[in-house]
Amino acid sequence: MSIVRIGIVGIGNMGTSHARYIAAGEVAGAELAAVCDISTERLLWAKEQFGQQLQTFETVDAMLDSGAVDAIMICNLHFDHPGTSMKAFARGIHVLCEKPAGVYTKQVREMNEAAEKSDVKFAMMFNQRTNPLYIKLKDLIASGELGEIRRTNWIITTWYRTQSYYDSGNWRATWAGEGGGVLLNQCPHQLDLWQWIVGMMPTRVRAFCSFGKYRDIEVEDEVTAYVEYPNGATGVFITTTGETPGTNRFEITGDRGKVVIEDGKLTFWRLRVSEPEFNKNAKTGFGQPECWKIDVPVAAGPNQHKAVTQNWVDAIRKGTPLVAPGQEGINGLTLSNAMYLSAWTDNWADLPLDEDRFHELLQERIASSRFKK
Known part of the structure; x- marks a missing residue:
């Protein structure tokens, strides 16, 4: 894969932060392809900020089924992290999940088991x-x-x-x-x-x-x-x-x-x-x-969020070992x-x-x- 088309689920504070550096071309081998949010206002704002070519979706399912993304960054509510991840795994779409992995381990264990059965790169945004x-x-x-x-x-x-x-x-x-x-x-x-x-x-x-x-x-x-x-x-x-x-x-x-x-x-x-x-x-x-x-x-250290995102993209494109494997989010x-x-x-x-x-x-x-x- 020459370019990883990234979609961001949730364009709030963290989602916006990630979108900015990806859209600016600061992650080699990646492009910001789409965003998803329940707020129509935020979707309109995203198009204004990142260009009319950006695809926008009101539901996760619509984004995942669109064919517009190869990978997603999950920045929605804590309770929704495992469910959103598992929807992506089922479609062969790579996942980088913001912390925490979920709210309770029973839910996250199910997410990890689904990840193991898929052939995707699953990482946590443990930038530290x-x-x-x-x-x-x-x-x-x-x-x-x-x-x-x-x-x-x-x-x-x-x-x-x-x-x-x-x-x-x-x-x-x-x-x-x-x-x-x-x-x-x-x-x-x-x-x-x-x-x-x-x-x-x-x-x-x-x-x-x-x-x-x-x-x-x-x-x-x-x-x-x-x-x-x-x-x-x-x-x-x-x-x-x-x-x-x-x-x-x-x-x-x-x-x-x-x-x-x-x-x-x-x-x-x-x-x-x-x-x-x-x-x-x-x-x-x-x-x-x-x-x-x-x-x-x-x-001196790198820009930590950007470094984790780059590592994830490199894992997708080149098989680079993940700094923060998603399954470790349960610990x-x-x-x-x-x-x-x-x-x-x-x-x-x-x-x-x-x-x-x-x-x-x-x-x-x-x-x-x-x-x-």
């Missing part, structure tokens, strides 16, 4: 996987430089949102409209990176969520979660949309040192000998291993689903997740939501 800071951190862990992981800690509170933000759409921050709050809207990138970098999922999760603590919303706007890993390591994840100034600090401790990402820098405190080895040979009660503080050099979603389930039941949530129980409790909240589709 192209950030050199996180690539380098993943490499340090995978290479064994940090030793065995003992603790992870991510404080990500730079998501400040005002009441005006939530009031900008009656679907926002509702169980029926978005399916969740800060965990599902703002934090999918961090939840994906957390498990991707560490290289393992927890065995159980205990979370404390505050719903509408800082704003007049139905869903969570503050979360503190504690996790336990198969090797005995522990982790903490803290986030909120109601705190300013915020912090973005990701710290991972292993038996050979500690790595911290904060303020755009990666710092590695490297032990000359591992902690278990030092402890085994220590003759005093208060000594510590020799430690070197290393400011790890990290190259971060499993973490957020587990946090909700733990908070709702005031108990531990074990992994593998009880998907039926989670779906049942989510449906109860959707039924009483103030947003009605």
Whole structure:
């Protein structure tokens, strides 16, 4: 395939952002062929912005059946991501899906199974996987430089949102409209990176969520979660949309040192000998291993959204391995689903997740939501 004809489903904030760089010719081997939106106004706007040759559709089915697109980028509502993806898979149309993969893992698992049966390239827009800071951190862990992981800690509170933000759409921050709050809207990138970098999922999760603590919303706007890993390591994840100034600090401790990402820098405190080895040979009660503080050099990164889109197009045209395979979207979603389930039941949530129980409790909240589709 010489040119991949891309259609965008949902021409809101993210859809428009993707449309601009594709239409500008900034993705080699791709062209913006069509957009789909339920708003006639937005479709007219898209034609004005990107040219009268752009095809516009009011329904996903009409776009997929038109023959106008080889691939689609999904930027519609969270609940619709799996269904839209599966319609494309059934027609042999490639998919790049905005985060999150969906609202509940039961739905996303069905999407993944459909993807496996198709012959298409399915990717998630996990653009932070192209950030050199996180690539380098993943490499340090995978290479064994940090030793065995003992603790992870991510404080990500730079998501400040005002009441005006939530009031900008009656679907926002509702169980029926978005399916969740800060965990599902703002934090999918961090939840994906957390498990991707560490290289393992927890065995159980205990979370404390505050719903509408800082704003007049139905869903969570503050979360503190504690996790336990198969090797005995522990982790903490803290986030909120109601705190300013915020912090973005990701710290991972292993038996050979500690790595911290904060303020755009990666710092590695490297032990000359591992902690278990030092402890085994220590003759005093208060000594510590020799430690070197290393400011790890990290190259400038690409435009992250564009980089993921280019990678997806290259996968379609050349068979390039995907940076963010679509089937991996379920991992971060499993973490957020587990946090909700733990908070709702005031108990531990074990992994593998009880998907039926989670779906049942989510449906109860959707039924009483103030947003009605």
